[in-house]
Amino acid sequence: xxxVKQNSPSLSVQEGRISILNCDYTNSMFDYFLxxxxxxxxxxxxxxSISSIKDKNEDGRFTVFLNKSAKHLxxxxxxxxxxxxxxYFCAAKGGKxxxxxxxxxxGTRLTVIP
Amino acid sequence: xxxxxxxxxxxVTQMGQEVILxxxxxxxxxxxxxxxxxxxxxxxxxxxxxxxxxxEKSEIFDDQFSVERPDGSNFTLKIRSTKLExxxxxxxxxxxxxxxxxxxxxGTRLTVL
Numbered sequence: 001x002x003x004v005k006q007n008s009p010s011l012s013v014q015e016g017r018i019s020i021l022n023c024d025y026t027n028s029m030f031d032y033f034l035x036x037x038x039x040x041x042x043x044x045x046x047x048x049s050i051s052s053i054k055d056k057n058e059d060g061r062f063t064v065f066l067n068k069s070a071k072h073l074x075x076x077x078x079x080x081x082x083x084x085x086x087x088y089f090c091a092a093k094g095g096k097x098x099x100x101x102x103x104x105x106x107g108t109r110l111t112v113i114p
Numbered sequence: 115x116x117x118x119x120x121x122x123x124x125x126v127t128q129m130g131q132e133v134i135l136x137x138x139x140x141x142x143x144x145x146x147x148x149x150x151x152x153x154x155x156x157x158x159x160x161x162x163x164x165x166x167x168x169x170e171k172s173e174i175f176d177d178q179f180s181v182e183r184p185d186g187s188n189f190t191l192k193i194r195s196t197k198l199e200x201x202x203x204x205x206x207x208x209x210x211x212x213x214x215x216x217x218x219x220x221g222t223r224l225t226v227l
Contacts, residue, residue, distance in 0.1 A: 034215065043118070043205050043218035044157065089157065100145065100212050101159035101170055 003027045004092050006105035014113050019077040021108050023090030026071065031094035034102070035064060035075045038087045048075070052094075080112045116140045118219035120206050126225045127196055135191045135222045137206030146189045147207040147216060148181065150174070157205065163189065164212070196226045 005024045013019045021035075031052040036044035050057040050064045050073065057064050063076045077084055090105040119138045127133050139146050148160040161171040163181055180192045189208075193200055203223050207216040 032213070036218070041220070043120075043207075043220045046215045046217060049215060091157075099170060100162055101147070101172070102149075102157075102216060103159070104149075104157040106156050 003030075004090055004103045004105040006090055006108050008108050009106070010109040010111070012111045012113060013080045015082055016079045019075075019080045019084065019110055019112070021075040021077075021088050021090075021110065023073045023075075023105055024071055025073075025092050025103075027092070027103075028071065029094055030092040030103075032092065033064070033066060033073050034091045034093075035062075036089045036091060036104075037084075038089060038107070044089055047088075077110075080110075082112045082114050085110055085112050116142075118206055118208055118217055120204075120219040120222050122222060123220065124223045124225070126227065129198055129226055130195050133193050133196055133224065135193075135204050135206075135224070137189045137191070137219055138187050139189055139206065139208030140210075140217060141187070143208035143210050143217075145169075145209045145212060145214075145216075146181075146183070147209075148191045149205045149207060149218075150202040151205065151221075152199075152202045160191070193224075196224075198226050200224060201226045 034049040035047040038044045048059050048062045050066050066073045087107045087109050089107045091102040121136045146163040151157045159172050161175045162169045178194045182190050203221040205221045206219040209216045
């Protein structure tokens with residue numbers, strides 16, 4: 001099952017700079033996308049989401065961009081802070097009518113260097 | 115802030131034994147879910163539950179698995195006869211509505227020996 005892919009297993013960014021995390025999907029029926037952050041020994045924490053009818057959603061330092069034609073979304077964090085260091089998961093839902101389950105990517109480990 | 119809680123944090127069991135993983139979803143949430151993450155792999159959907167019945171389940175959720183909401187607060191996942199490959203982190207999640215964000219618990223690490 002490779003419906004949601006995060007091709008970069010890790011990313012390192014200097015504090016204060018922009019972090020860009022990428023996610024690709026294959027199922028054109030996905031209509032809702034989410035980003036979760038996960039610290040070790042904790043469950044995924046919801047960060048931000050976007051509906052397929054939008055191409056951008058912003059919440060403070062976090063912005064998610066959706067390019068439906070390319071089946072690609074990205075999460076921008078600016079400015080990056082050391083506390084942002086975690087594993088970030090992209091997730092999608094809506095793969096079939098009425099489906100509410102999430103499909104997750106494999107995650108990208110972000111390290112923000114002070 | 116309300117949160118999803120799970121117990122135990124770590125469960126060790128012998129192959130073939132039954133285990134019950136417990137979750138307390140956020141109190142005003144109506145949709146409940148179980149996911150699992152095998153070490154080094156993706157978080158995978160197992161089952162969703164609404165109005166006291168399963169609304170959706172994945173291929174992983176076979177006859178060895180069952181879910182129950184035994185009272186007004188708990189949501190449980192039972193594995194009837196554990197196998198080695200059931201070793202994973204099991205996450206419970208809940209959402210207020212069908213289209214609302216799912217909030218996850220801290221997980222239960224299940225180790226099957």
